[in-house]
Amino acid sequence: xxxxxxxxxxxSRLVLxxxxxxxxxxxxxxxxxxxxxxxGCQLHLFCFEQHPTNFVNHLNLHxxxxxxxxxxxxxxxxxxxxxGCLLGSRLFDINSKVNQEQAGGSNTAVxxxxxxxxxxxxxxxxxxxxxxxxxxxxxVIQTVMLHHTHxxxxxxxxxxxxxxxxxxxxxxxxxxxxxxxxxxSVHDGTICVTVHRKLNGKVFLSEEKxxxxxxxxxxxxxxxxxxxxxxxxxxxxxxEPDVTSEANLTFNLNLSVREKKxxxxxxxxxxxxxxEEKxxxxxxxxxxxxxxxxxxDVDDFDDEDPDEDLEF
Amino acid sequence: MxxxxxxxxxxxxxxxxxxxxVVSLHNGLLLVSTGIPSLDSVLGGGVPLGSVFLLEExxxxxxxxxxxxxxxxxxxxxxxxxxxxxxxxxxxxxxNALPKPxxxxxxxxxxxxxxxxxxxxxxxxxxxxxxxSLSGVSRYGHYYDISCxxxxxxxxxxxxxxxxxxxxxxxxxxxxDMFRYTLKxxxxxxxxxxxxxxxxNSGDQQLNVLRVVLPHFAxxxxxxxxxxxxxxxxxxLHCLRAVARNSMIACLVxxxxxxxxxxxxxxxxxxxDTSIELEAFVxxxxxxxxxxxxxxxxxxLPRLNSLVNFVPDSFDLAFxxxxxxxxxxxxxxxxxxxETASRQGMDETNDKLHPRSACGGVSLNKKLxx
Numbered sequence: 204x205x206x207x208x209x210x211x212x213x214x215s216r217l218v219l220x221x222x223x224x225x226x227x228x229x230x231x232x233x234x235x236x237x238x239x240x241x242x243g244c245q246l247h248l249f250c251f252e253q254h255p256t257n258f259v260n261h262l263n264l265h266x267x268x269x270x271x272x273x274x275x276x277x278x279x280x281x282x283x284x285x286x287g288c289l290l291g292s293r294l295f296d297i298n299s300k301v302n303q304e305q306a307g308g309s310n311t312a313v314x315x316x317x318x319x320x321x322x323x324x325x326x327x328x329x330x331x332x333x334x335x336x337x338x339x340x341x342x343v344i345q346t347v348m349l350h351h352t353h354x355x356x357x358x359x360x361x362x363x364x365x366x367x368x369x370x371x372x373x374x375x376x377x378x379x380x381x382x383x384x385x386x387x388s389v390h391d392g393t394i395c396v397t398v399h400r401k402l403n404g405k406v407f408l409s410e411e412k413x414x415x416x417x418x419x420x421x422x423x424x425x426x427x428x429x430x431x432x433x434x435x436x437x438x439x440x441x442x443e444p445d446v447t448s449e450a451n452l453t454f455n456l457n458l459s460v461r462e463k464k465x466x467x468x469x470x471x472x473x474x475x476x477x478x479e480e481k482x483x484x485x486x487x488x489x490x491x492x493x494x495x496x497x498x499x500d501v502d503d504f505d506d507e508d509p510d511e512d513l514e515f
Numbered sequence: 516m517x518x519x520x521x522x523x524x525x526x527x528x529x530x531x532x533x534x535x536x537v538v539s540l541h542n543g544l545l546l547v548s549t550g551i552p553s554l555d556s557v558l559g560g561g562v563p564l565g566s567v568f569l570l571e572e573x574x575x576x577x578x579x580x581x582x583x584x585x586x587x588x589x590x591x592x593x594x595x596x597x598x599x600x601x602x603x604x605x606x607x608x609x610x611n612a613l614p615k616p617x618x619x620x621x622x623x624x625x626x627x628x629x630x631x632x633x634x635x636x637x638x639x640x641x642x643x644x645x646x647x648s649l650s651g652v653s654r655y656g657h658y659y660d661i662s663c664x665x666x667x668x669x670x671x672x673x674x675x676x677x678x679x680x681x682x683x684x685x686x687x688x689x690x691x692d693m694f695r696y697t698l699k700x701x702x703x704x705x706x707x708x709x710x711x712x713x714x715x716n717s718g719d720q721q722l723n724v725l726r727v728v729l730p731h732f733a734x735x736x737x738x739x740x741x742x743x744x745x746x747x748x749x750x751x752l753h754c755l756r757a758v759a760r761n762s763m764i765a766c767l768v769x770x771x772x773x774x775x776x777x778x779x780x781x782x783x784x785x786x787x788d789t790s791i792e793l794e795a796f797v798x799x800x801x802x803x804x805x806x807x808x809x810x811x812x813x814x815x816l817p818r819l820n821s822l823v824n825f826v827p828d829s830f831d832l833a834f835x836x837x838x839x840x841x842x843x844x845x846x847x848x849x850x851x852x853x854e855t856a857s858r859q860g861m862d863e864t865n866d867k868l869h870p871r872s873a874c875g876g877v878s879l880n881k882k883l884x885x
Contacts (some may be wrong), residue, residue: 328735332736365735365771366734
């Protein structure tokens, strides 16, 4: 699901990346920014927490012309510029800023480095209203925001999740309490829990282990929490000894190594037949093809949708 | 010889006859359907006219939006007026995506076929089947197919009024007045129209029901800058109930209560007449809930003119969404065939080694030979 969101296969107007004090969401944010530029969008970058040049350099782009930087990092309260307004209210012009830079008809995307400072100065409901308006702006195809959950109360995170189409929460694999920060456990990795709401209302949940490479490309593979390691913190239990001891038997129930090899070499009669069938099937379906099915009125539809892939 | 004929007594004077409504069997109130026959059964027949129905949204609003669409579609099918006030998105988006009513004839013919097939147990043909799903016996409920949209012409036949609360409206009068503006607009629509209950029935205008829908009410988009939003919400609901009691309207309000604290939610529930909550499953692994899409929790049932309200058979309800139906069922425990069902006199170590079902294949210390 994460890769689909990154590549744009799944449309999501508002993406919220949540991290906390143990995980770092800015690398994932950069990955999103990079893939949006690759898709040919005009990117509006609102930087609050990092110096904009730092951010842009890490994107490793050949051509910087597609990136419009709104720098709120260098002069947060506007002392140098002179208007001296509160930082948070500057973000309120986000819609007008995006609209005025719009020259041609190309798509626009917005990346907000972090919402924390804005949320600390303004009411979260007002911020939600602004973001909602931005997401419904016809020209903006996607807005990606970074949110530090440990800096705000739960209510704020809940409200932001409510208005977002996709919420990506970053966690660590091991759930042990972090007593020392210097030790890095072998099992530590980052998991991304994605909750994505499609346009027709259906909700998908996926847990994936994420690795972000140096060129900001993302590798994600599905991940399931190992129940044993979750309880005992990664220490695997010794398997219990077999109670039915075979020492008292007069015959041998196990196979020796040589016997096992010979058993694996033996070809069963049904295997030959199924392999022949497989070859035939591969021959008949030539290249892949999509099936476009237009159902008639008389077609008997199944009412349920167990695989969650039908469109209703 | 006196002929005994059973003639229908004329309706008592002053009885209001409005299409799309039914008189409640429990308390004589006029009810309108929610668009989902199962939900009507749970509520005791439907939503009473003149009441406020609160739907507490599920976290991702998938099913609450669907229930809103069913409510509006039922209004179109019954010929009622529709009023939608939304701050989220344009109400026309909602009105253009209403589900299409399915024709009832197809389901009836399949039922008749099944009756004719009972060749052996024909004496049981006429007995009602034991159903755990609450099928709508009331004739005024309709089924909808959510994969097709209703024809626009059907929707336009109704009296449609919508209000899209955008920045122009809210910034003009101050953020808090989004609520006041909505209330004023609603009152304007009701005054001197067929939706108003007048003392004397002038007979000119046929009385009709107005379905008032406020989707995603009290979401962050409705709330103003100040943190005392709950007071504005509470005041609005109080005034809405007053307006509702004096008119022929049925209000559906959906609120994302998971964003509010418990005591705030309790205040909201106090001011509405009916309150149900949807809890949708996302990635649920519990096998008991496998066939359902979520739980339905009832927090309050309407009690407008009586001491006691209608009480359904059970409060453990779950819902399932099918393409042509939205089914609400009583949850019952599945038969216990778990591996760890213990029996008396069993060895504890045996449990781990020999997983067995409760009914057979048990290795007892004494061997039972049949």
